[in-house]
Each structure stands twice: as structure tokens, then as C-alpha cells.
Amino acid sequence: MYNNLLVAFFSFSLGILITCVHSKTDSSDVSALNVLYTSLNSPSQLKGWKSSGGDPCGDSWEGITCSGSSVTEIRLSGIGVSGSLGYQLGNMKSVTYLDLSSNNLNKDIPYQLPPKLRQLDLSKNGLTxxxxxxxxxxxxxKSIKLGRNSLNGQLTDLFQKLSKLEYLDVSSNQLSGDLPQSFSSLKSLKNLYLQNNQLTGSINVLAALPLDELNVENNKFTGWVPDSLKDVSKTGGNSWSSKAAPPPPPGTRPIAKRKRSSSGKKSSGVNGIIIVVSVLGALAVLVFAVGIFARRKKSSPSSHFLDEERSSERRQFTPLASQELSSNDLRSQRKDYKENNSFDSNASVDLKSFQRSNSIGLKDPLTDRVKSFHDNEFANRLKAQRSTATRAIPYSLAELQTATASFATGRLLGEGTIGRAYRAKYQDGKVLIVKKIDSSLFRVGNRENFSEIVANISRIRHANIAELVGYCSEQGHHILVYDYYRNGSIHDFLHLSDDFSKPLTWNTRIRIALGTARAVEYLHEGCSPSLIHKNIKSSNILLDLELNPHLSDYGLANFHQRTSQNLGVGYNAPECTDPSAYTLKSDVYSFGVVMLELLTGRMPFDSKRAKSEQCLVRWAAPQLHDIDALAKMVDPALRGLYPPKSLSRFADIIALCVQPESEFRPPMSEVVEALVRLVQRSTMNMRDDLAASRRTEDSDY
Incomplete structure (x- = not known):
């Protein structure tokens, strides 16, 4: 009897223990929900939630659904919560459903969201x-609902890999710009809602999508509504052309109009059979004809060209910014790209021929397919026709003088060794950066020098490089025109921010470093011959509205060499006592200094500090492998919000870049790979890193 009771007791205890083990929530999920709860201002309506610790799965927190020990769904729609979404949602690896619609959320949507999401609904809030x-x-x-918020900026190329997406709603926001070309990858999209924004350009990119419902009302679209969309779309409140639509390009197969009538559905099967039979018959005739042609003429220049074009069509280049690649992938893509593209930085192009040309320069391998062509007139003409890259356009001096208030001091953005940069403002709200190069750098009467610079800079296309949009060469003035980035530069964020400014988060700093490294890698290894930047510093790395980096002041290395003082104090590599000694590895050193700025928040040289700490590299380099010292070096603006392991790995990369001997510094391709691994490890091991993170107080990021 006693033994039976003892067995029953142990069985009962074991059952309770097993239940507890199974109900214990994954620690990374608990941490993320703790941060979310605090960021939502700890609302009372979230029953069971806590700001630290707890067991969301075991204690059945309000709106939380689990599978085993992992949180899989967060459903908090219409419960009146306010605040922001925190900064740890990206660590919730099993969440597939996130719904916080119809609340009072504000601030930006976090950069990182649960990576396995299938349903995302943040609509009807005040998100910016x-x-x-x-x-x-x-x-x-499968579903993205972001409508009725205050989102702004452009819809960037986010959609290449979202082939399962069926529903997209970004209506009633403040989105602007043209529709991204990656919309064409949404092969499963049925419902698309873009109404009540400020979107521009045409909607032709949507023509081939299998849409059942499309709403583009109340935007600034132009052009024509494709025939294939007329039966499924609402298009009022735009600036459609009243003229007849142009015919499709030669060889374009028309897209059948969509009809949702019952008769159409009944006949679709019969039509499908007829089409299949017709296609098979046509293929049989084609195969027969090709066989005869092949026997009569085995090869010709034109047929060889077309074969080469077909093979190149199959070679797809994936944007590095959207996919972390393995080292082998990076090397093979880099090799493939360099074999199929040549960047002639010594090419001489006068301004008149440059203005007449349809397309100057290479298309960015990170955003477009690279095609191989024979070096003949037909191939070059076809390549120019297919290029969609915009070229730099000529601006008149009078126009730029008006936009800059005659280059007024109040419009001055900065002054460097080769000239001054001004902010140009237009009546329609457009803002540009106008870089006025010191005319003394040009030999008297020699305008070809400037035309070469314009032509070469115009060839450079990369997602993390500030694109040249225009130029001016009149009355002895030599001016370059770039897009204006309203978030300024890294230097502004790190060194000029006041106490009320929002500091850069650790994840954002890593992202900025990786994007900048890719830009430098493109100049060093994506261009042939390689381009040395010679002026890499935090003030030349501009940040867009999403805080993505854009490297500027590239392609002007010859000027820096002439002036004999190419960089600000603190960025120069030890070997650069003479500008002629500058190499690719000198760029790597300067980039390492920028990473040090991101890590420490300090300027490269600060005369206000103690003498031993004035030179950032000299002070920081000996401490980069000392964990205790490293923790004291971190930018205080981070307030301890960083994963220590990620910090240590970042410091290791910096230490390699700022080696005093140039031969020991890695090439930029290896720096990129190291930063990619850092991002991957941060994602995979976030649970361990966050468990060791030091949070002094809660933050919105």
C-alpha cells in the first residue's frame, strides 16, 4: 500500500514537472514581449503581461497564442493600446501572425519584425x-495591411522574394515616388490597395499581376491604365493621359483582360485546351524549322549573339542588401560580375555627346540582371534600349543660382578641400545637393576634364552610393548635383545631435557599416579598373529616411590627389603622408575609422580631449580586444542597449581595418563577408546575446 502511494506521488510530481517544462516560454520570446509591453506604456488591458520575466505561454497572456514553448501569434487588435512596438520583435522566430491594428500606435515601424510572419496587420494606427x-x-x-497610418517616403524594392503575397494594403498614407519594379515579382497577389497616397509615375509594372481587385485612386499616377487592369481597378483622382495609349513594343505579347463573369469561368477550360493544343502545334512547327535551319547554317554572328543573350538571361543577381550570402556566393557573384562588366574610368566623353546619349554607364549588378553582349553596334544599341537607369541631366547655371539663392551662405551645407556643397530648394518642394567644385582645380580652357568626371561618375550605380543626378558647366563653373538626404550624414547623427535627438541604435549602426562596406567593395571590386575613393569619412556617408547609408564624394580622387590634403584629420592611413601613396587598403583604413566612430560616438580627432585620447585610432586600437575596456568605449548614447557578443565581433573587424601596416588590412570583400557573418550570428544567437545585454532603461528602439 505504501509503495503504491509512493509511486502515485512520484508519477503526479513528474507529470507536474513535465507540464511546467512544456509550458515554459522561450526566453527570447519572453524578453521581446517584455519590451513590447513596456513600449506600449504597460497597458492595464493586457492581462497577465509583465515588464520583465513571466511565462506568456504557461500563464496565457492576453492575445498570445503558443505552440509548445514558442509564441506563434500576437493578436491585439482594437484594444486601445498606445506607444510603439519596441525593438525586439525580430527575435520572435516562430511568430506567424502579428495584429495590432486599430490602436493608437505611433513612431516608426521597427526595422526588424518577426522573420516568419505570414500575416501582418498594423493598419489604422498613427505609425510613421x-x-x-x-x-x-x-x-x-501572405498578407500585409499597413493602411490608414502616416507612413511616408517611397516604396523601395522590397518585393522580389514575396512570391506568396496575396494581399497588400498601404492605402491612406503619405507614400510618394514611383512604384518599385519588384512589384512584378508578386505572382500570387490578388488584392492591392494603394489609394490615397502621393504615388507617381505609371502603373505598368502591375499589368501582368493576377489581381482580382486594385485601387489606385487619389494619387499622382500618369500614363495609361493597362487594358489588363481596367476591369478590376478603381483609378479615379489621378492624372491619366487623355491621349490614345501607345501600341505595345514590337514582340510584346498582349495580356488578356481579366473577366470575372460566370460565362468567362465556364469557357476558361475550353480556351485553355485550345491554347495548349495551339502552342504544342506551334512548337512542333518551330522545332522542325529550327532543325532545317540548323542543317543549312550551323552558326552565325547573330544567332550566337542571341544564344549568349539567352544564357545571360538565366544569370540572376540577387541584391546583397536583401539577402545575406555565404562567402562562396559572394566570391562567385563578384567574379561573375567582373568578368561580364568593365568600367572604363579613363574613358573620355565630351559633354555634348554625353547629353545626347540614351544611357551612360553600367547598370548596378545589385539591382538589375547583367547581360553579356558582343561588342558590335547592334548589341550596344539593344543594350541601350533595355537600360532603365536614369542618366545625369544638365542643369543651367541660372536655375541652380535661383535654387540656392545665388549660393547664399544660409544654403551652405559644408566645405571640403575641393569645393562647397549647397542645398538647392525648388518651388515644388524638390531639394537637391549642389556641389560646386573649386574652378582653380581645372586648367584654363580645359573642359574635357570635367566631362570625363561627369561621365565616369554617372556610370556608378549602387544601392548604397549617392547617385549623380545632374551637372552644370557654364561660365567657368563646374557643378555636380545629387539627391538630398534629409537625415544628413553619420557625422551629423553622431557628433552634432542634441539631447532631444534620437540616437542610432546598435542594429542601425551595424546596418550602416554593412551598407557602406558594400558601397566601397563595389568601387574596389565591382568596377574595372578599381576606383579608390580617397575621401571616406562619416560626413560623406548620407542617410535616407530609413537610415540606409549612401556613400558620396566618390569619383573625385584625382582632385584629392592634386590638393595634397585628401582627408580630414584622423582618417588618413599611416602610409598616406603623400596622396600618391594612397591605395585601396588606405580606403579600408578610413572605413575602419568610420566604424570606430559608430562604436564609440567619438570624432576621429578631438582636440578637446586629453592628449592621449585626441586621436581616436591611437586611443582605441590597443583596447579593441580587451572586453572590459571595450565596454567602457561604447557610445554612451546607446545606454547599454547592445548585445556584447556583437560588440566584440564588430571591434574585431575594426581592429583588422585599422592595422598600421597596409598589407595586413583585409580587402573590402572580406570586410563585407565579416559584417554579413556578424549580422547572421546576431540573428541566430540573439537569445544568448540578449540574455547578456545590459539595459539601463527601456527604449523605443
């Missing part, structure tokens, strides 16, 4: 900022 780029990695997404 851009659609986060991390959405581009959520390949399982």
Missing part, C-alpha cells in the same frame, strides 16, 4: 516612417 526593409526577407508573407 517607411515600410521596413526587413519585410523583403519574409518569404512566407
Amino acid at each position: 516612417g517607411n515600410v521596413p526593409y526587413s519585410i523583403s526577407q519574409m518569404t512566407d508573407l
Whole structure:
């Protein structure tokens, strides 16, 4: 009897223990929900929630659904919560459903969201900022609802890998710009709502999508509504052309109009059979004809060209910014790109021929397919026709003088060794950066020098490089025109921010470093011959509305060499006592200094500090492998919000870049790979890193 009771007791205890083990929530999920709860201002309506610790799965927190020990759904729609979404949602690896619609959320959508999401609904809030780029990695997404917020900026190319997406609503926001070309990848999209924004350009990119419902009302679209969309779309409140639509390009197969009538559905099967039979018959005739042609003429220049074009069509280049690649992938893509593209930085192009040309320069391998062509007139003409890259356009001096208030001091953005940069403002709200190069740098009467610079800079296309949009060469003035980035530069964020400014988060700093490294890698290894930047510093790394980096002041290395003082104090590598000694590895050193700025928040040289700490590299380099010293070096603006392991790995990369001997510094391709691994490890091991993180207080980021 006693033994039976003892067995029953142990069985009962074991059952309770097993239940507890199974109900214990994953620690990274608990931490993320703790941060979310605090960021939502700890609302009382979230029953069971806590600001630290707890067991969301075991204690059945309000709106939380679990599978085993992992949180899989967060449903908090219409419960009146306010605040922001915190900064740890990206650590919830099993969440597939996130719904906080119809609340009072504000601030930006976090850059990182749960990576396995299938359903995302943040509609009917007050969210600001851009659609986060991390959405581009959520390949399982079926529904995105972000309508009725205050989102702004452009819809960037986020959609290449979202082939499962069926529903997209970004209506009633403040989105602007043209529709991204990656919309054409949404092969499953049925419902698309873009109404009540400020979107521009045409909607032709939507023509081939299998849409059942499309709403583009009340935007600034132009052009024509494709025939294939007329039966499924609402298009009022735009600036459609009243003229007849142009015929499709030669060889374009018309897209059948969609009809949702019952008769159409009944006849679709019969039509499908007829089409299949017709296609098979046509293929048989084609195969027969090709066989005869092949026997009569085995090869010709034109047929060889077409074969080469077909093979190149199959070679797809994936944007590095949207997919972290393995080292082998990076090397093979880099090799493939360099074999199929040549960048002639010594090419001489006068301004008149440059203005007449349809397309100057290479298309960015990170955003477009690279095609191989024979070096003949037909191939070059076809390549120019297919290029969609915009070229730099000529601006008149009078126009730029008006936009800059005659280059007024109040419009001055900065002054460097080769000239001054001004902010140009237009009546329609457009803002540009006008870089006025010191005319003394040009030999008298020699305008070809400037035309070469314009032509070469115009060839450079990369997602993390500030694109040249125009130029001016009149009355002895030599001016370059770039897009204006309203978030300024890294230097502004790190060194000129006041106490009320929002500091850069650790994840954002890593992202800025990786994007900048890719830009430098493109100049060093994506261009042939390689381009040395010679002026890499935090003030030349501009930040867009999503805080993505854009490297500026590239392609002007010859000027820096002439002036004999190419960089600000603190960025120069030890070997650069003479500008002629500058190499690719000198760029790597300067980039390492920028990373040190991101880590420490300090300027490269600060005369206000103690003498031993004035030179950032000299002070920091000996401490980069000392964990205790490293923790004291971190930018105080981070307030301890960083994963220590990520910090240590970042410091290791910096230490390699700022080696005093140039031969020991890695090439930029290896720096990129190291930063990619850092991002991957941070994602995979976030649970351990966050468990060791030191949070002094809660933050919105």
C-alpha cells in the first residue's frame, strides 16, 4: 500500500514537472514581449503581461497564442493600446501572425519584425516612417495591411522574394515616388490597395499581376491604365493621359483582360485546351524549322549573339542588401560580375555627346540582371534600349543660382578641400545637393576634364552610393548635383545631435557599416579598373529616411590627389603622408575609422580631449580586444542597449581595418563577408546575446 502511494506521488510530481517544462516560454520570446509591453506604456488591458520575466505561454497572456514553448501569434487588435512596438520583435522566430491594428500606435515601424510572419496587420494606427526593409526577407508573407497610418517616403524594392503575397494594403498614407519594379515579382497577389497616397509615375509594372481587385485612386499616377487592369481597378483622382495609349513594343505579347463573369469561368477550360493544343502545334512547327535551319547554317554572328543573350538571361543577381550570402556566393557573384562588366574610368566623353546619349554607364549588378553582349553596334544599341537607369541631366547655371539663392551662405551645407556643397530648394518642394567644385582645380580652357568626371561618375550605380543626378558647366563653373538626404550624414547623427535627438541604435549602426562596406567593395571590386575613393569619412556617408547609408564624394580622387590634403584629420592611413601613396587598403583604413566612430560616438580627432585620447585610432586600437575596456568605449548614447557578443565581433573587424601596416588590412570583400557573418550570428544567437545585454532603461528602439 505504501509503495503504491509512493509511486502515485512520484508519477503526479513528474507529470507536474513535465507540464511546467512544456509550458515554459522561450526566453527570447519572453524578453521581446517584455519590451513590447513596456513600449506600449504597460497597458492595464493586457492581462497577465509583465515588464520583465513571466511565462506568456504557461500563464496565457492576453492575445498570445503558443505552440509548445514558442509564441506563434500576437493578436491585439482594437484594444486601445498606445506607444510603439519596441525593438525586439525580430527575435520572435516562430511568430506567424502579428495584429495590432486599430490602436493608437505611433513612431516608426521597427526595422526588424518577426522573420516568419505570414500575416501582418498594423493598419489604422498613427505609425510613421517607411515600410521596413526587413519585410523583403519574409518569404512566407501572405498578407500585409499597413493602411490608414502616416507612413511616408517611397516604396523601395522590397518585393522580389514575396512570391506568396496575396494581399497588400498601404492605402491612406503619405507614400510618394514611383512604384518599385519588384512589384512584378508578386505572382500570387490578388488584392492591392494603394489609394490615397502621393504615388507617381505609371502603373505598368502591375499589368501582368493576377489581381482580382486594385485601387489606385487619389494619387499622382500618369500614363495609361493597362487594358489588363481596367476591369478590376478603381483609378479615379489621378492624372491619366487623355491621349490614345501607345501600341505595345514590337514582340510584346498582349495580356488578356481579366473577366470575372460566370460565362468567362465556364469557357476558361475550353480556351485553355485550345491554347495548349495551339502552342504544342506551334512548337512542333518551330522545332522542325529550327532543325532545317540548323542543317543549312550551323552558326552565325547573330544567332550566337542571341544564344549568349539567352544564357545571360538565366544569370540572376540577387541584391546583397536583401539577402545575406555565404562567402562562396559572394566570391562567385563578384567574379561573375567582373568578368561580364568593365568600367572604363579613363574613358573620355565630351559633354555634348554625353547629353545626347540614351544611357551612360553600367547598370548596378545589385539591382538589375547583367547581360553579356558582343561588342558590335547592334548589341550596344539593344543594350541601350533595355537600360532603365536614369542618366545625369544638365542643369543651367541660372536655375541652380535661383535654387540656392545665388549660393547664399544660409544654403551652405559644408566645405571640403575641393569645393562647397549647397542645398538647392525648388518651388515644388524638390531639394537637391549642389556641389560646386573649386574652378582653380581645372586648367584654363580645359573642359574635357570635367566631362570625363561627369561621365565616369554617372556610370556608378549602387544601392548604397549617392547617385549623380545632374551637372552644370557654364561660365567657368563646374557643378555636380545629387539627391538630398534629409537625415544628413553619420557625422551629423553622431557628433552634432542634441539631447532631444534620437540616437542610432546598435542594429542601425551595424546596418550602416554593412551598407557602406558594400558601397566601397563595389568601387574596389565591382568596377574595372578599381576606383579608390580617397575621401571616406562619416560626413560623406548620407542617410535616407530609413537610415540606409549612401556613400558620396566618390569619383573625385584625382582632385584629392592634386590638393595634397585628401582627408580630414584622423582618417588618413599611416602610409598616406603623400596622396600618391594612397591605395585601396588606405580606403579600408578610413572605413575602419568610420566604424570606430559608430562604436564609440567619438570624432576621429578631438582636440578637446586629453592628449592621449585626441586621436581616436591611437586611443582605441590597443583596447579593441580587451572586453572590459571595450565596454567602457561604447557610445554612451546607446545606454547599454547592445548585445556584447556583437560588440566584440564588430571591434574585431575594426581592429583588422585599422592595422598600421597596409598589407595586413583585409580587402573590402572580406570586410563585407565579416559584417554579413556578424549580422547572421546576431540573428541566430540573439537569445544568448540578449540574455547578456545590459539595459539601463527601456527604449523605443
